[in-house]
Amino acid sequence: MDVFQNTVVFLFSFMFLSAGMSKIRHQAYSQQALEAYQLAPKFLTGFLNRSLASTELLLVPALILPLSQAMAVYVAALLLFVYAMAIAINLLRGRKRLNCGCNGPDSKQNISWWMVLRNLFIAMVLLMLPIQTELAPLNAYVLALFSSAALILMRQGAQLLYKNQQLMSRQGQ
Numbered sequence: 001m002d003v004f005q006n007t008v009v010f011l012f013s014f015m016f017l018s019a020g021m022s023k024i025r026h027q028a029y030s031q032q033a034l035e036a037y038q039l040a041p042k043f044l045t046g047f048l049n050r051s052l053a054s055t056e057l058l059l060v061p062a063l064i065l066p067l068s069q070a071m072a073v074y075v076a077a078l079l080l081f082v083y084a085m086a087i088a089i090n091l092l093r094g095r096k097r098l099n100c101g102c103n104g105p106d107s108k109q110n111i112s113w114w115m116v117l118r119n120l121f122i123a124m125v126l127l128m129l130p131i132q133t134e135l136a137p138l139n140a141y142v143l144a145l146f147s148s149a150a151l152i153l154m155r156q157g158a159q160l161l162y163k164n165q166q167l168m169s170r171q172g173q
Contacts, residue, residue, distance in 0.1 A: 005129060006144030007151075009069075012076065012126060013060045014152055020056030022104040023049060033101025037086050055079060077123040084119035087111045 023030040031049045035042055055075070062072035090098050090111055100111045 003143045003147070007147045008125070008129060009063050010144055010148035011151060012122070013063045014148065015122075016056040016059045016063070016076065018103075020053045020060075023053035023056070026104045029105045030101060033099055036098055036101070037090055039086055039089065052079075073126050073129060077126045080119045080123040080126070084116045084123070087119070088113075088116045091116070 027049065030053070031045050034040070034045045034049050034052075040048055056079070059072055059076050059079075062068040063076065087100065091113060096110060096112070098111045100109050100115060102109055102115075
């Protein structure tokens with residue numbers, strides 16, 4: 001169980017690392033996306049954007065370390081729930097053409113109900129993880145790290161194939 005649980009934790013940690021780094025690298029884009037949701041006053045969106053990026057980056061070690069894992073799981077689930085509700089509110093407003101702001105400017109993607117369900121599902125998985133109270137054996141961490149890396153590389157490869165296919169279909173038009 002340690003290897004599976006650690007793999008899941010590493011994958012979610014990578015997800016938050018990727019999201020937080022994207023918000024930092026593309027601050028103007030992330031802030032514009034946040035403003036477009038129209039859920040907070042415009043003058044607060046810069047602060048909110050930096051706060052979300054910081055929270056996502058702080059979740060990375062907090063999810064991995066047993067001492068902070070219990071709190072981190074609840075914070076991560078709450079953050080995903082807030083993201084899901086922000087998307088749902090805008091969908092209910094009829095704003096289906098709103099860019100989600102996910103994954104930076106290279107990945108323009110309109111919000112949809114599957115994003116709401118995805119975020120709620122990930123939050124549920126996080127909340128169902130048994131909380132570690134002590135460090136797992138080193139080999140469980142190493143195996144989980146390699147398993148996570150393999151899964152991340154497969155996802156990245158699939159994403160590149162998809163982007164290449166989109167590019168080729170645009171060139172063929």
